[in-house]
Amino acid sequence: MVDAVRDLLASQFAFSVLFICVSLVVILTAVAYCILAERKVAAWVQDRYGPNRVGPWGLLQPIADGVKMFLKEDFRPAGADTVLFYVAPVLALVVSLIGFVVLPLGGDVRWPWMPAGETIAVQGASIDIGVLYLLAVGSITVYGVVLGGWSSNNKFAFYGSMRSAAQMLSYEVPMGLAILTVLLTMGELRLENLVKAQIGATWNVLLHPVAFLLLLTTSLAETNRAPFDLAEAEQELVGGYHTEYSSMKFAMFFLGEYAHIITGSGLIVALFFGGYEPVPFTRLLAGVTGFGWLHWIAVSTSPAAMLLRLAVFAVKIAFFVFVFMWIRWTLPRFRFDQLMRLAWKGLVPVGMTIVVIQGTLLYLGRPVHWITPAAEVAVLLALAAVAMLRPAAITGRQASLQRADAAELARALGRTGATFN
Amino acid sequence: MPSGWKETDVVYVDQPELTAAERLYLPQIWGGMKTTLRHMFSKALRERTVIQYPEQQRPLRVEIYRGVHRLNRDEQGRVACVACFMCETACPAHCIHIEGAPSPWPDREKYPIQFDIDELRCIYCGMCEEACPVDAIELTPEFKLVGRSREEMIFDKEKLLMVFDQTRHMKPRKNPAITGYTSAGPGGPA
Numbered sequence: 001m002v003d004a005v006r007d008l009l010a011s012q013f014a015f016s017v018l019f020i021c022v023s024l025v026v027i028l029t030a031v032a033y034c035i036l037a038e039r040k041v042a043a044w045v046q047d048r049y050g051p052n053r054v055g056p057w058g059l060l061q062p063i064a065d066g067v068k069m070f071l072k073e074d075f076r077p078a079g080a081d082t083v084l085f086y087v088a089p090v091l092a093l094v095v096s097l098i099g100f101v102v103l104p105l106g107g108d109v110r111w112p113w114m115p116a117g118e119t120i121a122v123q124g125a126s127i128d129i130g131v132l133y134l135l136a137v138g139s140i141t142v143y144g145v146v147l148g149g150w151s152s153n154n155k156f157a158f159y160g161s162m163r164s165a166a167q168m169l170s171y172e173v174p175m176g177l178a179i180l181t182v183l184l185t186m187g188e189l190r191l192e193n194l195v196k197a198q199i200g201a202t203w204n205v206l207l208h209p210v211a212f213l214l215l216l217t218t219s220l221a222e223t224n225r226a227p228f229d230l231a232e233a234e235q236e237l238v239g240g241y242h243t244e245y246s247s248m249k250f251a252m253f254f255l256g257e258y259a260h261i262i263t264g265s266g267l268i269v270a271l272f273f274g275g276y277e278p279v280p281f282t283r284l285l286a287g288v289t290g291f292g293w294l295h296w297i298a299v300s301t302s303p304a305a306m307l308l309r310l311a312v313f314a315v316k317i318a319f320f321v322f323v324f325m326w327i328r329w330t331l332p333r334f335r336f337d338q339l340m341r342l343a344w345k346g347l348v349p350v351g352m353t354i355v356v357i358q359g360t361l362l363y364l365g366r367p368v369h370w371i372t373p374a375a376e377v378a379v380l381l382a383l384a385a386v387a388m389l390r391p392a393a394i395t396g397r398q399a400s401l402q403r404a405d406a407a408e409l410a411r412a413l414g415r416t417g418a419t420f421n
Numbered sequence: 422m423p424s425g426w427k428e429t430d431v432v433y434v435d436q437p438e439l440t441a442a443e444r445l446y447l448p449q450i451w452g453g454m455k456t457t458l459r460h461m462f463s464k465a466l467r468e469r470t471v472i473q474y475p476e477q478q479r480p481l482r483v484e485i486y487r488g489v490h491r492l493n494r495d496e497q498g499r500v501a502c503v504a505c506f507m508c509e510t511a512c513p514a515h516c517i518h519i520e521g522a523p524s525p526w527p528d529r530e531k532y533p534i535q536f537d538i539d540e541l542r543c544i545y546c547g548m549c550e551e552a553c554p555v556d557a558i559e560l561t562p563e564f565k566l567v568g569r570s571r572e573e574m575i576f577d578k579e580k581l582l583m584v585f586d587q588t589r590h591m592k593p594r595k596n597p598a599i600t601g602y603t604s605a606g607p608g609g610p611a
Contacts, residue, residue: 047470331450413428
């Protein structure tokens, strides 16, 4: 009996299945508590307390919310497409969850009963195209949004979902470009090798600061998160694509959004912040007495180290989820045309510039480490100079107001021949 | 342009242009995030702003607030109302229903045997309080009413007198009880 369990744990497939089951439970609980965290963070930013009646510090609030979601009336509006109305929230939730599978949460582990030299990767699936899989799966979330809006038989929901789809597709381009910059210098698609390369050298955020900012911004836009949440803004479209949804289906949209945030944070951590490494430069710190244990956490294959690595990864993901919420409650939201202009006229040129620069550096030979961030910061400074020296950009509304003023002035002063354009 | 206005009356105010530093956007965003972080971790600000209801309550600042009604008693503990029907007539929401009967006391002609106020129909305007010639009906500052059914919220005479018993110390009668009602006028002997 014990031998059977040991053989099971020693096989990658069985261990991965077990890990997926455990992490599914953990993520769904985390997603439910994300809702509490969001309400608490929102409250603290606004000088109030947030939920504190249901359990100490409101810790039982997600259970109350879950019960509420189950007990609400579940209806389908007349004329709504039967199949798609039920499929859309399922798509939104499931797709966000399956992206989590390629994140290298625990590194490698060697159980004591395994032969020496053999290790198991502590993640859901160790596939060759790690990052590409995550990008591909992230693109399918657009389907959930579009189908939700269209199948509601409600023109405002449809409008919201169209805006959301346009936004998500537009921001996937700079997201891909930012990730491409990192992949160019790393030369790897497997996320576990990316993390191991960062342990050996430095965290990628120090090498590619601009790419990190780009990925952070586009992740905010991909998850329909403020300041890019026009599609679900209550002042604009009631609820956007999830207006007509109630009870569990609405809960699935909601949970899908938070699961996407967790997966997006996981990607940022794995790509830029060294995954499960507790602090940067542990290899250099290992030479200093008293700090060798940090490097031990990052590379040891013992089960204890694996647990510590999982904890480190979880803490980092939690920090980035907090950053997402922090940004949401700080910034006002973008108007839709400002949003699209930022994507296509702002982030895509920046992304393309850094890809070209990194590609050129790669072509010229093995990149020296200090030149990679220097090139990117130079791009950022050039942009800053352009932004500061040009006169402030006039958006469409300001320009048309100016024209209207000029026309009115001309009319009032009796001048004819004013052009209206 | 509306008539009578001149072009020189109108002041065109433009949105102030962003300064060079503001056009960088990212430092401004970071400044905003620092502000929200400061608010997030300032327990003092939170405690100063929030009143945890119902453990803490705001002090009642207005004693003349029009809340639930009560029927006042006189010094002898009898209901002060003389069933003159003035409050029922004055009520804009028609929520008072009185039935009068000859009173068992020598110094009063009539008294109410039924005095119902539907607290849910009432608009709390205070017209009944102003109409009453003997200051029998009064509105207390009590506003935290809860009832589980519509029937429960129709206060009858006993309930209204009970409200008086519970609030006589919080809010004493406006005026002393008027005694001796006869057809010859108040104050005279029966």
